[in-house]
Amino acid sequence: MVGASPGGGTDILARMLAEKFAPDFKQSVVVENRPGASNTIAAELTARAAPDGTTLLLATNTGQAIAPHLLKLKFDPLKDLVPVGLVAVMPNVLVVPATAPYRNVKELLAAMVEKPGSFKYASSGIGSTQHIAGEAFTLITNTKAIHIPYKGSSQAHVDVISGEVSMMFDSTSSAMSQIRAGKFRPLAVTAEKRSQELPDVPTLAEQGVRGADVTTWYGMYVTAGTPKPVVDRLVAELNKVLKLPDVQARIRGLGGDVGALSVEQFAEMNRQEYERFGKLVKDANIKPEGQ
Template sequence: MPFPNRRRAGLALAALALAALTGTAAQAQGWPDKPLRIMVGASPGGGTDILARMLAEKFAADFRQSVVVENRPGASNTIAADVTAHAPADGSTLLLATNTGQAIAPHLLKLKFDPLKDLQPIGLVAVMPNVLVVSSSSPYRSVKELVAAMSASPGALKYASSGVGSTQHIAGEAFALATGTKAIHVPYKGSSQAHIDIIGGEVTMMFDSTSSAMGQIRSGKFRALAVMSERRAAELPDVPTMAEAGVKGADVQTWYGLYVTAGTPRPAVDALNAELAKVLKLADVQARIRGLGGEVGTLGGEAFADMNRQEYERFRKLVREANIKADGL
C-alpha cells in the first residue's frame, strides 16, 4: 500500500483539526458517559494488541472513562469486527483492525457483517512493513539461501502466519509467487503463538509485521532477512528490502485503523476523530510506533474510509490471482 501523498495527507489533517473542534463540543454534551472497550481480533502480545493498549491508556486519561481492550482472536481477525458491527451504536465499542479483517478476509470468508458498511472508520493509526524472519538458530542467513532451500525441496519448509487470510499469509503467498517456490502454510490464532514455534524450530519462517516481530528481533530470538516494503525500515537499517535481496513484486505492509459501530452519533464520531488525531501527535506515541518499525497514520474520517475501499479492491484482486482459499478454518 503506498503511503498517502503530502497533499492528501494535508487535507486529512485539516479535516482532523475540524473534527477536534466538534469533538470538544461532543464531550461537552456528555459523551462518553460510560466505559469504552477496544476490540482486538488477535491474541495478546501481537502488534494489534500493543497498539490497542497504547490507545486505551491515552483515551482513558483524556475521556476520564475506563477503556479496556478485549481480545477476540480467530477467523482472520473478523470475530472482533463482528462484535463491533453488532454492538449498540453508542460509540462505546471500538475496533482496532488491520487490513487482514477489513480488506482481505471478506474475500475468503462468509461474514455476518459488511466491513465497509457496518463499521465506521475513525482513522489510520499506523502502517508497518512485513518482515521475513527466521529463528536466530536457523541455518538460513539470507533470502538467497532460503529461496535456494525452498527450490531444492518444494513444500518441505513451513511458514507461520497469524491466521488464514492474514497479511502474513498474503505475504507468504506473494513471496512464493515472486520466487516460484512453495512452502507449507501453518496458520495460528495470533503472531505471539506462532513466534513460539518459530523460535523452537517447528516452523521455518514467518512474514510477520514489524509491530509484532520487533521485540523478538531486538532480543536476538529472530533473525530478520528482509523487509517487504519499498524502503528499509528506520528501526532495521541493516535489513535489506525484498527488492535489494533479489525478490521483486513481494511488497506487503500491515496497516492498523480505528473503527466504531456504524450508526454511532456524529458527535461521538467527531470526538473520536479528534482524540485519535491528538494522540497520534504525541511524541511518546510517535516514538512507540516508530520503535515498532512503522509510520504514524495521517488519514482520518472519509480519507481513511476511501483508503479502506481501495485496499478492499486491491486485495480482492490479489486473493483471486494467488488462488488463496480459506482452508484450515
Template sequence: MNTTRWLGALAAALSLAFAAAPAAAQQDKSIRIMVGASPGGGTDILARLLAEKFAADLKQSVVVENRPGASNTIAAELTARAAADGTTLLLATNTGQAIAPHLLKLKFDPLKDLQPIGLVAVMPNVLVVSATSPYKSVKELVAAMNDKPGSFKYASSGVGSTQHIAGEAFGLVTGTKSIHVPYKGSAQAHIDIIGGEVNMMFDSTSSAMGQIRAGKFRPLAVTAEKRSPEMPDVATLAEQGIKGADVQTWYGLFVTAGTPKPVVDRLTAELARVLKMPDVQARIKGLGGEVGAISVEQFSDMNRGEYERFGKLVRDANIKADGS
C-alpha cells in the first residue's frame, strides 16, 4: 500500500472511531499525546517530535498535553479513562508503567487499561553533577559521600522514577547514604543541580544531553552496559568498578485499552513509519538513545517483564512512596 492510500485508510479507520465517540469528542477531533512530566524534559521532547510527524501525516491537529506528577501516573490515568477512540495517546516511560504501580495506590491497571502501540526509544541514564562541582570522577564522589554520610542529595523527576531507582541502586552497591529530592520533572531538577542545591542526578540522556553540551553538567558515568555514542569518553559504572546499578529509561506509546483494533494497528504502523525517518533517528541518537526497533508484541512482553523486574527491585531495596 503506497503512502497516500495508507493515510486514507488510517483516516477512514479514525473516522469510524469518531463516529462511535461521544458528541464532545466529535466536536474536537485533535489527537492528544499525554505526557506525565513537565515541558522541557526527555519525555516532552520526544512527545513533541512525534506530534509534529503525526500531524503532518494524519492531516489533523496533534497536541502534547503535560500532566506532571505522581510518578507520571496522572497522565497515564487520564489516558486509561479516556474514550477508547484512538484520540488520546500516552508517551509513557518505565517510571509510570513499571515502577510507580509498586509504590502508589493507582485507580487503574497499567497492564490492562493501556494498550501498547510501540517502543519509541531506550535511553541510558547518566550520573551528572554541576560543572562547578569539585567532583570529577565517581571515585571522588563516592569517597566524599563516605566522608560525610547522609549529607549528599540526589535529584530525580519523581518518586519511583528511573532516576530515583538508579540513585537507590547506586547507594546499595556503593554502601553510601544520600538524600533523595524528588521533582515533578527533570527540567526543574536541573535548575537546582546547576545552582548547587542538590549534588547529583542519575538523569536520562534524553533530558541531560542539552545541559551536558551546554557545559552546565559534568557527566561522571553512564548507567548502562555500554558507553553512549554521544559521550564516548564517559565510562560506564561497571567500567569504574561499580556493578549492579545499571538503570535505563525507555519511552513507549500507548492508547486507551478497548480502542478498535484497526485504529490500534494503524497507529502502530504510523509509529513504525515515523521511527524510520532519518531525522527522527538522528534526533533520538542525538539524545544519547537507541530507536525502538521491536514489534508491538515484543514491546508488550517487555512492558510486562519490566513491571515484574522493577517490582522485585522495589521490594528488595525496600523503596517506599515517601521517597525513602
C-alpha cells in the first residue's frame, strides 16, 4: 500500500522493494496506490486489513507523524500499525522552475518581499513534509506564500515545471529526476548537511535561513495483531533487501541514506517524530485547508 500517486518518492521505493520481495516470498508483490488525505487512506486500509502479513504499508512521516495532528483519523497510526523497519531518509530540497529568474534563496526572498502573497508553493498534500517545510520557511523568513496541495509529488511537478506554482519543498527521492532533466532548479537543501547527490546546492542554513530543516523518512509497516513470527520474517526480509548493493545505490541515487536502525529504534524514532511534529504544528498554527 502506497499513500501517494505513481511516480513519487514513496512509489519509487515501494516498487523497488516489491521487485526484491517477490522472489523470496515466491509470489507476486503488487503495489497499490491510494493517494489522498496526507497518505492516510493507504495507512487506514493497512490498519484495517487482515493481520496476516500480506498487506504492507510503505509510509512516510507525513502520514505517521504529521497528519494525525491535522486530520481526524479513524485509526491510531502508533497503535494500529506495527513497524517493520526504516527504509530510507531523504532530505527535502527547495526547487523552482528552471525558467525562474532567481538563482538562490536570497533572490527568491527578495522577490517574495517585493510581491507579497503572489507566490504559491506546492506539496503532496496537507500535512506533508513539503507542506510543513513551506510553512516553516515562510514563518521564519516572515514572508507569505499560498499553499497548493496535490495528491502526490508527481502531480505537483507538472505545475511547478510550467510555472503555475512558484516553488516546492520536495523530497529528493521525488525531485531528483526533474533536477537531472533540467526542469527543476534546486535552490537549497532543507537539511543539516548538503546532499551527496547535490553537492553544489547549499543548505537553507548556509543561506541564512535557520530552523526550517525538514527531511522525509520512509518506513515499512504491517497491520497490528500480525503474529510475531510473521513480523519477524518481514523484518528479516527488509533488512536483507536493504543490504543489497543495487538497492543501496538506488537509494543514494535518490539523494538519501539507507535506513540503519533496528526495528525497536525505528519505533522509538516514529514516536519522537510524532511528538516533535505535533509541537511544530501547534506552534506554527498550521491547520487543514478551510479552517
